Amino acid sequence: MNNLDIEKINDQFYVIRIKGCNIGVCIKNKSALIIDSGFLPKKSALVKKILEENFNSKIKLLFNTHYHSDHTFGNQSFECPILASETCKNIMKENLTTFWTPLEIKKDMEEDTLLSEEWENLKITFPTMTFKNKKTYNFKGIRVIFQRLGGHTKGSSIAYFPDYGLIFSGDIVFGEIYPILLYDGNPLKLVKALQKITGMDVDIIIPGHGTTCDKSMVGMLVEYWQSLISGCKKLIVSDLNNEEIKGILVNRCHLQGVPMNMRRHRINIGSVLKFFRGFST
Ligand SMILES: [Zn+2]
Numbered sequence: 001m002n003n004l005d006i007e008k009i010n011d012q013f014y015v016i017r018i019k020g021c022n023i024g025v026c027i028k029n030k031s032a033l034i035i036d037s038g039f040l041p042k043k044s045a046l047v048k049k050i051l052e053e054n055f056n057s058k059i060k061l062l063f064n065t066h067y068h069s070d071h072t073f074g075n076q077s078f079e080c081p082i083l084a085s086e087t088c089k090n091i092m093k094e095n096l097t098t099f100w101t102p103l104e105i106k107k108d109m110e111e112d113t114l115l116s117e118e119w120e121n122l123k124i125t126f127p128t129m130t131f132k133n134k135k136t137y138n139f140k141g142i143r144v145i146f147q148r149l150g151g152h153t154k155g156s157s158i159a160y161f162p163d164y165g166l167i168f169s170g171d172i173v174f175g176e177i178y179p180i181l182l183y184d185g186n187p188l189k190l191v192k193a194l195q196k197i198t199g200m201d202v203d204i205i206i207p208g209h210g211t212t213c214d215k216s217m218v219g220m221l222v223e224y225w226q227s228l229i230s231g232c233k234k235l236i237v238s239d240l241n242n243e244e245i246k247g248i249l250v251n252r253c254h255l256q257g258v259p260m261n262m263r264r265h266r267i268n269i270g271s272v273l274k275f276f277r278g279f280s281t
Contacts, residue, residue, distance in 0.1 A: 004046060007212065012142070013166060015206055016050075018043045019114075021070050024168040024206055025051065026161070028140035032057040035159050035168040036065055036208065037074030040118040044074030061139070063146060064127055065170025065208060066156040067091045069100075075125035083135070084127035085148040088155030091184075092126055100124060149197075151190030152181065158197070165203040172197070173218055175210030178261035181271045187229050188275075194222045224255040232272045242273050 005017040014025040023044070024035030032051050038044045051057045064072050064084040072092065075082055084092075098104075109116040137144045145160040152171040159168040171179070172193045181187060197205070197218050205213050231253045235245040249269045254260060 004050060006050075009166070009204060009206070009212065010164075012164065013161075013204075013206075015212060016047055018047075020209055022206060022208055022210075023047055023074075024159070026139065026142065026144075027051075027055060027057050028142055030057050031060045031140050033139050033144070034059055034062045034078060034080075035206075036071040036170065037062055037078060039070040039073040040114070041074050041077045041122060042118050045077040047074075048078055063157075063159055063168075064088055065158065065168065066153045067095065068153065068171070071170065071208065073119070073122065073124070076123045081129055082125065082127040083129045083131070083137075083146065085146075085155040085157045086130040086132050087148065088153075088157070089127045089130050091153070091155055092124070096124065149189075149193035151186055151193035153184050154186070156193070160200065160202070162201065165201055166206070167197065167200070167202050167204075168206045169197065169208065171208040173205055173207040173213065173221060175205070175207040175213040175217060176258050177210040178255055178258060178264040179221060179224070179268070180264045181225075181268050183271055183274060185271055186275060187225055187272045191222060191225050191229070194218050194225070198222070220255060220257050224253070227253040228268060228272050232269065232276055236273070236276055242270075242277070245273060246270065 007015040012026055012028060016023040016025060018038045018040060021038045023038050026033040048059060051059060059078055059080045062078045062080055062082045064082060067088045105119060105122065109119050131146060133148050135146045137146060142161065143163055145162060146157055147160060148155060148157040149172060150156055156170055156172055158170060198215055203214060207213065231249050235248060246269050250266060
């Protein structure tokens with residue numbers, strides 16, 4: 001189907017994978033609810049086309065799990081109401097004067113030919129509806145609970161479908177691949193968010209990136225982040241500087257059960273250190 005990678009979970013739920021990003025779909029009565037919009041507006045426009053032409057469904061709502069560009073820069077292609085946490089929307093607005101200025105966007109485009117094509121007519125499109133911490137929503141008779149858990153970013157939220165035991169987790173969970181936490185993440189809140197998911201009545205987890213998974217992946221992620229947090233804390237009090245700590249932890253505290261990604265592990269060490277030190281070096 002137009003070369004898009006589509007995974008059918010069941011009659012109601014699908015995942016469309018575009019360049020490593022998962023776009024979630026819930027379909028009911030010729031209507032679609034979309035979870036995240038990817039970072040490539042032209043490719044995301046294909047999602048809309050396929051849902052309309054192949055699934056005979058009109059998109060009624062788009063939900064952004066968090067503000068990162070790989071989840072929101074496709075927003076302009078959906079032409080429907082957009083829901084996100086209030087924090088997510090606020091950060092998006094702030095970014096217009098920091099990381100998403102025309103100059104910064106231009107720099108990214110110059111470095112990447114795919115982005116230069118895809119962001120040609122980029123129009124950063126904000127959520128039109130927000131919730132503070134939690135919102136219950138009725139989508140054509142399907143109960144959805146949107147809930148802000150934070151961790152990966154301050155506004156990170158999940159879409160929980162309690163009657164299906166299913167959640168779209170955004171980047172709180174990565175499926176069978178190394179996770180990544182950037183400077184804007186909070187490792188302690190991330191562990192709390194993962195533990196919250198562990199306590200939920202959920203069998204199917206559709207992450208922001210990677211494969212559809214279940215709570216066993218969440219358990220592995222909790223162990224990883226906890227070991228990285230305790231590793232960093234122990235070495236910080238031993239008076240080592242960040243470079244020395246990184247040198248030690250690159251060989252330790254690895255996520256078990258998934259292929260090693262040293263680049264991401266290094267970034268994660270840096271982000272956890274920054275969080276506890278209050279600065280990065
Ligand atoms: Zn992401």
